[in-house]
Amino acid sequence: MPPLPARLELNGHAAITGLELFPALGGYGHFTAMQVRGGRVRGLDFHLARLDAATRELFGVELSGERILAHLRHALGDDSGENDDRDGTTRDASVRINVFSPDGSAEPPAGVEPEISVLLTVRPPYEMPAGPLTLCSVPYQRPFAHIKHVGGFAQGHYIKLVERRGFDEPLLVGEGGLIAEGAITNVGFIQGDAVVWPQAPMLLGIGMQVLQRELSAADVPQHHRRVLLDDLAAFDGAFVTNSRGIATVRRIDELDIPLDAPLLAHVLDRCAQAPWDAI
Structure with missing residues (x-):
């Protein structure tokens, strides 16, 4: 099997130009990192709770689990949510989910509803180094x-x-x-x-x-x-x-x-x- 190519997805869509990613390179935002095996994740509820809690604390808005799951399924090539074995579905991967403000700010102007962007990075799977x-x-x-x-x-x-x-x-x-x-x-x-x-x-x-x-x-x-x-x-x-x-x-x-x-x-x-x- 050829190596899994690295790719980025922003709000459920492939990031082509990269210009919209500049705010993600700043110092204000949060993320979670997960391992996907066979289309499954250990502690998925903990990941979703972490993303929502940090988004509320940093940006004052919720981040629903449904939105994260939709982006995650799309990034893995499985919009159905069934994790089948059809062509294009990534079964094993390392996924990082970054959350940030699309304009790079920590606080929007007065009277403006906060917005957040969700960036997914899909890479080959990682394992814990063999101990001890x-x-x-x-x-x-x-x-x-x-x-x-x-x-x-x-x-x-x-x-x-x-x-x-x-x-x-x-x-x-x-x-x-x-x-x-x-x-x-x-x-x-x-x-x-x-x-x-x-x-x-x-x-x-x-x-x-x-x-x-x-x-x-x-x-x-x-x-x-x-x-x-x-x-x-x-x-x-x-x-x-x-x-x-x-x-x-x-x-x-x-x-x-x-x-x-x-x-x-x-x-x-x-x-x-x-x-x-x-x-």
Whole structure:
């Protein structure tokens, strides 16, 4: 099968000239990124809720799930919503959905109803790197961390810096060594029979939300509390997760993290068994 060509769609239509995309290159907007497999997405409701909540907060208008689904089906070549196998339907892909103001402004002129544009980028599917991974702590927390907003220069730069040092991903850490999240993941820890999630400014990632739902269904205890770098030696394991999947962590900075906790294997299995939602 030939490689999937990259393409852009704006408001359900192919963006040909690119002129209408200039506002999307600015620093005000938000997005979600999802993996499509077999015409399905894990945590679809979480993606739709994220897009609507951020649109309301940033632009003061709603963004309906119906509009997003219509654009998504069109971008994947399936306007029917049935995800059949006819020619032109993309079954597996990475999709990024950006939301922004068509004129690039954060606030429209007085008396003007806010408008938003929805840009879809369809690319070949991505997978979570094979673990176990290594994390390097960096002194950074994302501003307005609860929003998956555009303008992630610091995260991207830290990724390059830690990769040059031989690590797989930055671990974002605040004042006093407070652990928040990975640069493009959420991080979780194993302690005995429970999963511990850091309590800090962070994005509630889609992979994290899906896994929390699956662990709750399996009656696995989950705790949210402040986790410091100095606390890491007390944990029995660690993992990172995002919409691409999940991977174990074998080292954070110079500290080796155990890989043999029984609950860690169970967490990976629960993630693998999470259902995929029809688009």
